Amino acid sequence: MDLRRLSLFAVLAAALAVLATGLPGAARTVQAPPSAGGAKELGDPDYGVCRGTDARCYHDWGNFDPAKGYRVLLYTRTAGPRHANLGPALGAGLNPTLTAANVVQNGVVALGEKNGFTVDWTEDVTRLATPSALFKYNAVIFFSTSRDTLDGAAQTALRQYVRGGGGFVGVHNAFGTEYNWPWYEGLLGNANFYDHGPAQPGVVQTVGRSTGLPARWNFTDEWYNLVPAPTKVRVLATVDEPTLKQGVRGSQGHPGHGRNHPVAWCQYYDGGRAWLTTLGHGADIFGTGAEAQNFQTLLSGGIESAMGEKPFCQ
Numbered sequence: 001m002d003l004r005r006l007s008l009f010a011v012l013a014a015a016l017a018v019l020a021t022g023l024p025g026a027a028r029t030v031q032a033p034p035s036a037g038g039a040k041e042l043g044d045p046d047y048g049v050c051r052g053t054d055a056r057c058y059h060d061w062g063n064f065d066p067a068k069g070y071r072v073l074l075y076t077r078t079a080g081p082r083h084a085n086l087g088p089a090l091g092a093g094l095n096p097t098l099t100a101a102n103v104v105q106n107g108v109v110a111l112g113e114k115n116g117f118t119v120d121w122t123e124d125v126t127r128l129a130t131p132s133a134l135f136k137y138n139a140v141i142f143f144s145t146s147r148d149t150l151d152g153a154a155q156t157a158l159r160q161y162v163r164g165g166g167g168f169v170g171v172h173n174a175f176g177t178e179y180n181w182p183w184y185e186g187l188l189g190n191a192n193f194y195d196h197g198p199a200q201p202g203v204v205q206t207v208g209r210s211t212g213l214p215a216r217w218n219f220t221d222e223w224y225n226l227v228p229a230p231t232k233v234r235v236l237a238t239v240d241e242p243t244l245k246q247g248v249r250g251s252q253g254h255p256g257h258g259r260n261h262p263v264a265w266c267q268y269y270d271g272g273r274a275w276l277t278t279l280g281h282g283a284d285i286f287g288t289g290a291e292a293q294n295f296q297t298l299l300s301g302g303i304e305s306a307m308g309e310k311p312f313c314q
């Protein structure tokens with residue numbers, strides 16, 4: 001053994017000794033980067049309803065007639081922060097006048113025209129006052145609603161509608177809505193918006209059998225961090241956290257979700273179908289670019305499945 005190999009042996013022996021006796025004291029204070037493994041112990045409340053991916057949780061009670069075609073109600077009322085892509089607040093009633101600034105409303109209407117479902121839109125909570133008003137629709141879409149967007153009557157109507165087999169689609173700040181109503185948190189899949197890091201490009205990974213989307217696709221969003229985070233649902237898409245160059249840590253300290261950072265999922269819930277995505281922040285999501293097209297494919301597939309037009313949550 002020459003001198004060089006001897007010294008290498010000595011270094012290896014020293015390293016093994018350190019491993020055997022534990023790390024030096026100073027190293028114990030060094031913590032892993034917050035994003036390494038993601039947040040843990042985010043809770044798993046029992047909402048007291050049948051929920052998950054088992055179709056036996058669905059109430060097929062004949063409240064919807066596919067022969068009449070497919071119709072959705074788009075609800076965008078904000079009782080707190082308002083996303084720029086919603087444009088100015090809408091007037092009362094059903095289907096009030098839209099301007100070009102109402103990007104989301106125009107976008108969902110166009111998505112319906114392209115995919116064969118009719119879209120009504122409103123920010124008038126009285127249009128959600130009764131279950132019978134909602135049963136006209138194969139799905140109700142909450143797109144970046146905020147805070148206490150429903151009154152008591154609308155809360156009751158939404159719950160009865162879901163129990164009667166209705167479809168619910170929650171997009172982006174639907175996760176910043178009705179924080180203090182546990183049934184709604186459960187409807188979201190046991191999830192609520194907590195915070196987000198910088199809005200930035202990242203790579204979305206399609207999970208399982210989500211159709212029509214590449215396995216990996218580029219998108220720009222805020223990448224919501226959640227508390228609690230989805231349980232018992234079927235995850236349809238995740239963000240690949242290491243592709244977020246500015247990191248995933250949120251403004252309120254959330255370290256992200258590590259290897260399983262869901263951005264879209266689905267579940268049966270209390271008799272109905274719920275399809276959710278945290279994506280949808282940007283002004284260009286209904287544009288013609290590749291990112292926007294993939295978002296629209298994700299969303300239209302979610303709407304069609306929540307309506308029962310296509311297989312749900314498979």
Ligand SMILES: [Zn+2]
Nearest residue numbers: 083172222281
């Ligand atoms: Zn946003």
